[in-house]
Amino acid sequence: MTIRVRYFASLRERVGCAEAQFNTGTVTTVATVWHALNPDLALPGNTLAAINHEYATLDAVVHDGDELAFFPPVTGG
Amino acid sequence: MTIRVRYFASLRERVGCAEAQFNTGTVTTVATVWHALNPDLALPGNTLAAINHEYATLDAVVHDGDELAFFPPVTGG
Amino acid sequence: MLIEIRETPFDPLAELSRYQAKPDLHGKAGALASFIGLMRDHNEGDQVSAMCLEHYPGMTEREIARIIDEAQVRWPLLDALVLHRVGEMLPADPIVLVAVWSSHRAAAFESCRYIMEALKSRAPFWKHETLTDRGRWVDRNTDGY
């Protein structure tokens, strides 16, 4: 299955890219995707994640075709 | 001494006038002025009073030249 | 700071735009909280076709100024604007505008509501409604908290 991964704001700068693709044959969680794609970068403690535009926890399961986003605390308004 | 007395809104309609003058030679309170001017009309329980544009209690003393106002609960905004 | 009682219809958003252009707010104000009270065509289950707002000239302005002073003691405000209509009005007419500028939003939100609630409970205004078949004085304001 294929997951579209997106990074925003300061986290995008730290990771060094805005978007990546993740392919796997097994059941995968949000945290697993991060570690597989960023083996040398610990997930910052305040990172937020969203699956298909909805907030998700780090142990949430991702499915084929999902869009998974990682971003720092929001600062709008 | 002379006190200018004003009535507003529904209280003006009950009293039947917007403005009256009260003359006395002795020390006088807000309640005394009402009773002297309106001997047949008990002061409605929710009436508010102001002396010179500032809220006053019924036992506040009025002085020569004061403007004393009586009015019902306020309903602006 | 500006407090005005208006005897003719006013456009609160246009007034707010004009006031907001003050150069001392530029770049300093991070938050503008405002409240606009509008005349409804119904009240307590009855249709209301018109309304007349009476006030106590002089005391009204002083009482609103005291309320704004109290708010300025409690919160760090940059500026405040209060406009209130009096006289004959029709449904949908603006009755009152309360606007507060501050650096941060908590002060703006809280002081705007404080000023509005204090105005409703203390500023000497009285509403007389015209219903289909009669007129009536509004006898009290509902609690806003």
Place this chain on the structure above:
Amino acid sequence: MLIEIRETPFDPLAELSRYQAKPDLHGKAGALASFIGLMRDHNEGDQVSAMCLEHYPGMTEREIARIIDEAQVRWPLLDALVLHRVGEMLPADPIVLVAVWSSHRAAAFESCRYIMEALKSRAPFWKHETLTDRGRWVDRNTDGY
């Protein structure tokens, strides 16, 4: 109900005027509470000369819609309008407008603040400030209560 993300400067009071003209609000709305967030020229002791607001297109709009839905469950609202700026902006530029119409003022005040606070804590926007000598990401929003 309207939610829009704007990539160019907007005039929140003019937008509010336009939206307020909707015929279904006429005579029904007794209260309009609104909040406008403006860019300040200073933050955390530093001068800020410009700002760039990033967002997550799609999720931002959906999250704000969820927030308004929550507010509509909690309070009897007649209508709501949320506009938010993204991209490059300068001090004094409007960043966000939250406006709520209701029959009565308590619902308008409380839901306006609720929507604004929820937007600040949940809607995916990120501010990057240009200071005199460097740029920096704003790392978190201050608590608004």
